Amino acid sequence: MFEEATVSEPPTYDPMLPDDALGDFRPALPSEIALLPLAGLLAYPTMVTPLAVSHPSSVQLVDEALAAGELVACSTLRTPSRPQQIQAAALFPMGTLAVVHRLLRLPDGTLRVAIEGIDRIQIEEITQHTPYLRARFQIVPEQLGDAQASAALVAEVRMLAQRMLAQLAAPSDDLPAQLASEHDALRLAYLVASHMLFRSPTDERESILSAPTAQAKLQLLRDILSREVGRFAQRAHALSAQPAEPPLADGEQLLARVRASAMSAEAKAAASRALGQIRQGAADPRAAAAYVEGLLALPWGQRAGPPADLGQLRQALDAAAYGLDEAKALLVDHLALRRGESLPETVPCLVGPPGVGRSHLARALAAALGRPLARVSLAAARSPADLLGGPAGPGLIMAALARAGASDAVLLLEDVDALAPAARAEAAQALLAALDAPRSLRDGYYGVAWDLAPALVVASAQVWEHVPPAVAARLEPVALAGYALGEKLAIARRHLLPAQLQAHGLHPDQLRVTDGALRVAVAEYTREPGLRGLDRALGTICRKLAAEVAEGRALAMRLVDEDAARAYLGRQRHAPDELAAPPRPGTVPALLLTPEGGDMLLVEATAMPGGLGFMLTGHAGDAVYEVAQAALSWVRAEAAALGLDAGFFAAHDIHIHIPSGALASDTPALGLAVAAALASLARGRPPQARLALAGALTVGGRLLPAPGLRERLLAAQRAGAASVVLPAATAAELAALPAELRGSIRLVAAQRADVALAAALA
Template sequence: MSDEHELPDEEVSGGERPISIPPELPVLPLRDTVLFPNSFMPLAVARQSSVRLIEEAIADSRVVGVFTQLEPGTEEPTQEDLYPVGTATHIHKMFKLPDGTLRLIVQGQARLHLDEVIETKPYIRARVRHAEEGIREEDRLEIDALQRNIKNNFQQVVSLSPLLSDDLQALAGSISDSSKLTDFIASSLTTIPTATKQEVLGTLDVRERMEHLNRTLIKELEVLELGSKIQSEVQSEVGKSQREYLLREQLKAIQKELGEGGDQTREMEELREKIEAVGMPELVEKEALRELDRLSRMPVAAAEYTVSRTYLDWLVVLPWNVRTDEVIDLGHTKEVLDADHTDLAKAKDRILEYLAVRKLNPNHKGPILCFVGPPGVGKTSLAKSIARSLDRKFVRVSLGGMRDEAEIRGHRRTYIGALPGQIMQGLRRAESKNPVFILDEIDKLGSDFRGDPSSALLEVLDPEQNNTFRDHYLDVPFDLSEVLFITTANVLDPVAPALRDRMEVLELPGYTEEEKLLIATEHLVDRQVENHGLTPEQLSFTDDALRAVIRGYTREAGVRNLEREIGALCRKVARRHAEGTVDPVEIVPDVVTEMLGAPRFEDEEVAERTKNPGVALGLAWTPAGGEVLFVEASRMPGSGSLTLTGHLGDVMKESARAALSWFRGQTDAYGVASDFYQSSEIHLHVPSGAIPKDGPSAGVTMVTALVSELTGRPVRGDVAMTGEITLSGYVLPVGGIKEKVLAARRHGVFEVIMPRQNEKNVNEDLSPDLRRDMTIHFISRIEEVLTLALQPASSSSATEVANAPVEEPEVRGTVQ
């Protein structure tokens, strides 16, 4: 409930009665408000000093002096903080609100001149005098003309301004007194600044006051006409279908005419500064600025606004001119590579050679390196070590299963949700123009109706072309020539020839047992112990225990499964410690068996499976490393046919037919009837039938198994073989020599037969320790293979065995 104070009726009549102005009055300072004579106005009073002033004035004469502050923020104004001309004001009504503030209805009576402030506490009190207005007789005619202009201009302002009521025109037309007309119109104009109103109030000469008001009306009229013009332009541009954008477009147009800017304008300026600062090539910067100009003319809510803004955001965050300072210290690089990786001598030497050339010629366009090897041999970690040794940023993109060309080149901006490809996204993550960029699993790339990613990589991996790589989304050239690209693959066969031609292949072969032991000792054990929350004092491994894990629980070219088994041992020890057992644990072979169970692989398996005639041990290469390959032969009654099973590929089937054809021409040498084939059916089988097999390197193994079955001479169980055969009996070279030798060794076979032309591979790829452990026979003819691989004939003659009639249902040479 508010308190209300009101004058008696006789005191509120009209406002035309003369007012008596005492020489001293309390002063009420106003913020951003000018009160004119002969006008009513509501006022809000909140300052404690002003509240007290009003309460005392209500009890007295109800007359106060109202003066406007120069600065609205001044809390305790002095005489210097007030305009010198104010208004003698009569308080008609006062409402006191619950929060202590006052609401007043006041009427201006006459102009006052502030002579001197005589006290400021508890409120301002000052000596004042009536400010006499003057009209010279010679100005009468000009005043009449100004009065007409003012009324006419005010009428137009009222008609154009939505803030002014049309009733004001009639009120202004009814006022004949020039001074009162001027005060009424100045008081009615709510859009003009406070300083302008105060200037009208403070001008005592009526003619000058009217001239000033007339100029103000003309200026206000120009602003309103311009606003109306802007509104018409915006409406014509936007149209009826986009009326929801009207207010926003009006604001933009007004800002454009007045040279002012809002949030969107500031954003455009910030984007422009970023574009100019990131160091784009001239062509790219020109395109970016063109897109920015297009964006600045686009409504924020337009569908293309976000697309265009995202595009520019991508352009400004790419490292157009940002490089990591490269440090090429060959000694330091060698230390890093040796510390992170055991062996891999060839790969390390080639990397050091590449860096040496780059150090001497920084502008040299080096080759694209491709690390090829089985899983777990350290291809990806080797690339990380290169980045660390060069102090460059490192980025990795996995290409496995990628089938869409747009994953490399990006989608065009016309598609919803389009983004740059993985190459540009990787560079954004790196925040550098010259990172080490690894493209992992390049042999796992696919292709379908959406394109061929491997074809898109042709430009990326060509040093002669990638300085102008153009992503579909960005559609501007980007220089990739400073990026050190490294690719990895398990096998090169699936890689397109054109893509393979752009890369220099570095083969990373599988590890020997001793190398695995060294890797486990220097890297894997410490890492797994730490990962499982243990300390070296709580858990330790003996070399014999690690050998037991390598031989009995892992058969792989790399060391991933080895690390997995070491982790399994660490988990079991961690559980013991978590349950309260605090005794340190040393892992020895017996503990390995206790914790991991019985060994999964046994060396005696090979000897057991080859003890019967017709079974030979071959060697094969797979993407996961080398493997042993059993070939079984069986002879049955029939009419001269050859059956091949075991999920064999075309090349392997042809090797089997070649083996049989060669032996049919050599039957006399091995005591077999020349017509054996007419009454026999030969079956060659390669176990693990669910696994596809192909390649020519099992040719010598097939011949050996076939001859063993037909002569009854078992194949030695301690020898493995590999090599392609010809119908004339020659043995041709094959690949994957190191992997095959390591596979034989893993299975406890230390004697290998291989083509003589592979002798150079043995000398280059096999370490001296591995060559000392293995006995390798180099041969040129099939006869040499059979001499080395077949056991001597038993007491019964081989000829008798070969020529004996085959009785059903006996099947020889099949190992169950």
Template structure:
């Protein structure tokens, strides 16, 4: 059969598809489309209506149009203002657009009518298809109530399958692309599958849409219900005179909404405030919630102070507040410089280690002052409950946040300087390991989300500048020590103590005791005498107390005598204020003696000298040790004895000498416990002197550990030991060769007047020590 081709005007539709049997009106505004409609009205009133693939195109070409369209007849034409025409059309049959015969002034298309494909579909199959479509239409009506009421009754009455398919596509509010798909299906089975699939898709879309609408409506209804109930509760509370808690809840709500914090924090706060609203006034749980909400509101979640990054200013402040401590200041300034450049708080946490009274806490306070940071001091001495660090769970009676969270609340900002004082004195018990809780705090990788048991919301501690202090590293657990960077704050020399007293302590005690510079003065000699004869310490705490004692007595004397003149404190009248001299240093022996050697020791109060005495007596070869020696010193004594026995043949002693003689080692001040690894060569020298009856030089002191073969091992605490040697007027000090770099770091003020001899083995020690 030869293909029939009809030439007729073509109108391109935007966002609209006309199906056969569909009556539809639409507005035409493009000049080319208006001309095509007018051409049709002058003829048989037939048009070919075809949809654009892209509705936004103003001047479409053939490729921009769908190939299949509808031959329609114009039923009515109404001209509107603005050269616009409203057209009422009825679709007649499907047609295929083969091409354009002409394009100006309107499209004249070559159209090939598309007859329905002939299919052998049995009547039973058609009936089944009709029933399936009716079932789906009824399901569709359950999700689209408007369609169920206005459209579905007429559709359900249609019994012909072809008509039902076309009417479903015509009457249901489908998109033009869906109708175009149906239009292009000439076969009845293909059209059935397309309509059924489209109908099921639309059902699912409407079902999801309905779920969303129902959910939104439920939320709105719940909010409305909550508002009404809240207003009713407000009236009831006012009638009962219990409206205070409600006003508190409103106040908390307002503060929470204006709080600068993460979403997680705000959600937690608002949830707890909602619970607080429903609590009876005065109940125990309401009071717990009130305290918890106020704590969260007071914490500085995202409130930070601006740091002063001027390193020169920091250096000036440190120099004004502290005398000496050059290496400590230098390391702190380096630390601050790196922190200023990186803008991060993940650098190692500083730990200042040194004897009491050396200014560790005041250094931290000066750093806070230099950086313009808030200063918070947390004392960890004696803390043994992990809850002190992590806080108590708020369900417990008397629960409270941990010291860190409380410190942040006191500071009021999220980036204060937090001093962890005396971390070497934390302890553990059955309530938990305190030092383990500190591991998370002092780890820059973990403290970004530090969880306090009371607060329950993670706290960001990464912006906090932590500085820890300790007297010794011996009692700090290894994992905790690994997270800090140690800076040693060593003992002060007498000269440093003098300058500290003159420049800082005297003025401080004057002011504290209500005196002025015109009422009391201290001579340089008096300060030196207080340092030398009234205090024995590594720091300056006792020195400050002695100056305070003098100022108090002077204040009393000033008021009693009504004296207008100035009270002058000199080395001559100092005894009237402080009494007899309290400290006497054991001076160097006047004569060289056998079996007596001066050793050097480190103590928590600085350095000291130890006079080790050895006596030999007839016996059975035993070694007696007195003077409260610790395990380390006992082992050093045994090692020293073994070495001495191994070298005795070189000094002409009989082979059975030690089988017939006992050795007694004694270190004076027997009531004071002593222990440490630095007395090995001292005991070996004393033993060798006693058994060989050779004298040891009185003006020699030594420190170092010994091995079985007589090698000298390095030790620590050299600064304090050298200072002790100076105080005892020692002339020559023997130190291990491997400690040569440590001596090089000491100032000339400390080593001035001392002969430092470096020794590798006992032969060198004997050579320098024996007379």
């Protein structure tokens, strides 16, 4: 039998939604739409309904709708049916056009989603059954009916609903306030139907959706609520005269499991209250049972293993993750601090561009500790409820810990810099509960305190400057800048290539890749600080070799050298040596920090007869304009000392082009490169070949530090630079750089811009 979606908690409703929001939302709709059939459940317009989706065809439907941001149609089945047998007649005539919101995938493959009703629709014809249902439909506009009669019905239905709530345990703590504040007839009807008719037959609940006007809906609700209030009064009278009914067998079993569990006293009390509501008929049995099962599934007191030996931990990290020595040392130091009586004040945050090993290092840390890894993607958090739970279900953090099955899991809070802009401040505030000592979390769905202290909390971010300030104050950044060429070759040999061989069913004796081939893959097919592109390139080589083996065309052992690598990988994607062309006057390579790590950008300057001023294009924000103006002012003021024609700038208009891509915080580091481009242009002499610059410039000619030396030098190495001119203060970072990186590039350190330009334009 087909039982598609079940409600796990009464729907929620946003009373702050403007009255005309529904009427204004009329997107261009296709003639056909994906259809999600519901069994025993109705979705109403203007309401958010949580669903548990388990049927494979509907799981695929939801995945594709979420990925494409498409609307779906929701319609309730008259009787349970298999998807292949569903026709329009098997569905109630009215359905709801809806938006699919956040997604949580449970270990058994079930999806927990929330659908927000947009419009009432009528299903006309089922047009597709595989891989999931699609149907033709039409919008059925809502009508108010008699305004005066509707206003009177609003007051009457609200009074009956409040009387019923006085006798029932409210499904939502916010429901009384929502009832009191809602004055729109249509939305009040759907609010009451969603929250208070869970004991009514499906066809009766569907009649509310099908009723032609808001007035008719309220009349039906008045009759239903009057009946239910009367029944409840009769039941209360009967219970007062008779002994209490024996509890349900399932309830007894759940209660026994609760009492035998290791959950806290507060959690046991909450579970007992939920089971008591089932016995009293005061709550949806499915929702209450799901709540108790969720509490039981949490890892109360379950720990994966004893405290780690720090010496063995460092050895395990070294074996699992090549390089990243500074990051591994900081993680070990953080674990050493946790052995004291109190938690460290900050949480380590792995910061770096994609592919540099943030997730890999967290997995290696969890494996070395013998603990599971609980991953929470904060990019999926659209509201505080997504993080800390709400009526629709548990939050991302508690769901991750439940999947991990251990209270001392390594909790990885990924992408703390990617919180949704619409709810950034609120979500960041909610996140502080997981970061501030004593790290006691209260999930909005479970409503009980959870001790996060046993968990090892680690965060990750791509761009540190994008982390909300309140969150950044609780984090200690651990920089993962990227890998030098030698490190990439070693990682490819030790980790990437063996993994790709195994994934493609190849034996190590069947393939030998030379160092030259690996250099070709790095220089000509990837241009990144991390390893993702290199891993994909090795996967392409292994995939094509596996095809040769399957077709009987492969030799006993395939040698992949530079030429073979190019043949396997196809068209070259990057020039292997960006600085091979002769330099030109007015064009200077600048080393900058971007969201993807370090990069080399060309700063270009040209001159035209005129003398009216200068023009800036490309990355032309106010901060860049100020940097360019300061550089131009200094070069003009020091023209004689720099050996430039003092009349050049008076007789020419200057055009400076700076490509976009640099982080806003790194804009000042363009100053030295802009000054060098202007001096080179005025002198008519190109800069040295294979040279790049980085450094902030003051109007007085001093050079200020340019942080991120490793990222900049890695970018210079990838571009083929032989020399880098940088501020003397930045050279203090040299000691932390790999010997390979220090030895491959000649570094020229200068305290003043005139010294730097003398070296750059010599």
